[in-house]
Each structure stands twice: as structure tokens, then as C-alpha cells.
Amino acid sequence: MIKSFDSVYKELEYLFIQKLPEYIEKINKEYNDGIILKSFVNTKLTEECIKIPCFKFELLETEYSEKDRIIENTVYNFSLRIKTDNQNKMVDFWRYTEAISYLLEENGKKSNTIEFRIDKITNDKIIFRIVL
Structure with a gap:
């Protein structure tokens, strides 16, 4: 049964x-090199990306293979596309990615029901995998 x-x-x-x-603030303090990441302007996970910096959330797919049915897992894959207007877009992207990685490391351990991790990184998009 696919979980909600x-x-x-x-x-x-x-x-x-x-x-x-x-x-994001921790990353700014860690590097302290004049490049300041701003917090994303998003107020909801799925809102349209109009102002910058922002991210676009997208559910890519839900997997429910034979193996998953046996062990009662549901796997979700989603992505975050990061949009910035800074001239250091590549540096910004990797610092945002680092902040997100720290967020998932620290908070993923606290969750009893959700296992999530970064699965893949491409251009301006981070792909995540969540197993319930």
C-alpha cells in the first residue's frame, strides 16, 4: 500500500x-568571504518562483516496486531547482546545496518515519530520495 x-x-x-x-546563516558564517547567501523567499514548498533567491519544488516520481511492497516502503523522488541572480551563481548553488545537506543530515536523524537523502545533483537542481 502506497503511503501518503x-x-x-x-x-x-x-x-x-x-x-x-x-x-544558510551557518554557511555564511563558516565561509565569511564576502559572498552572502540570502534566505529563499519561498513561503510555501510549492509556490511559484517569482522573486529571487527561490527554489522550485517538484515531485518527480513515486516508486513502489515489488521489493518495496514486501517491506512496505514507498519511495518518493523530488527535486529542488535553485534560482539566484547573483553573479556567483555556481558558488551560490554549491553553498545552498551544502546548507541543505547539513539540514538533511541533522534533521533526517531525528525523523522516525522518513529517511531522506540527496540522490543526485545536476546544474541548478538537487534530486532527493525519500523512503517511507
């Missing part, structure tokens, strides 16, 4: 909207 994405969505929205700014 509703609880996953709520937890992701909390992490990326409420908690991520703390990790």
Missing part, C-alpha cells in the same frame, strides 16, 4: 521553509 505523501510534504515544508534559513 501528506505527512512527508508537511515535514519537507517545515524543513525547507522554517529550518533552512538557520543553515
Whole structure:
């Protein structure tokens, strides 16, 4: 039975909207080199990306293979596309990625129901995998 994405969505929205700014601030303090990352302007996980910096959330697919049915897992793949207007777009992207990685490392360990990790990184997009 495929598990509901509703609880996953709520937890992701909390992490990326409420908690991520703390990790962005940590990255700014860690590097302290004049490049300042701004917090994303998103107020919801799925809102349209109009102002910058922002991210675009997209659910890519849900996997429910034979193996997953046996062990009662549901696997979700989603992406975040990061948009900035800074001239250091590549540096910004990798620093945002680092902040997100720290966020997932620290908060993923606290979750009893969700296992999530960065699965792949391409250009301006981070692909995540969540196993319920």
C-alpha cells in the first residue's frame, strides 16, 4: 500500500521553509568571504518562483516496486531547482546545496518515519530520495 505523501510534504515544508534559513546563516558564517547567501523567499514548498533567491519544488516520481511492497516502503523522488541572480551563481548553488545537506543530515536523524537523502545533483537542481 502506497503511503501518503501528506505527512512527508508537511515535514519537507517545515524543513525547507522554517529550518533552512538557520543553515544558510551557518554557511555564511563558516565561509565569511564576502559572498552572502540570502534566505529563499519561498513561503510555501510549492509556490511559484517569482522573486529571487527561490527554489522550485517538484515531485518527480513515486516508486513502489515489488521489493518495496514486501517491506512496505514507498519511495518518493523530488527535486529542488535553485534560482539566484547573483553573479556567483555556481558558488551560490554549491553553498545552498551544502546548507541543505547539513539540514538533511541533522534533521533526517531525528525523523522516525522518513529517511531522506540527496540522490543526485545536476546544474541548478538537487534530486532527493525519500523512503517511507
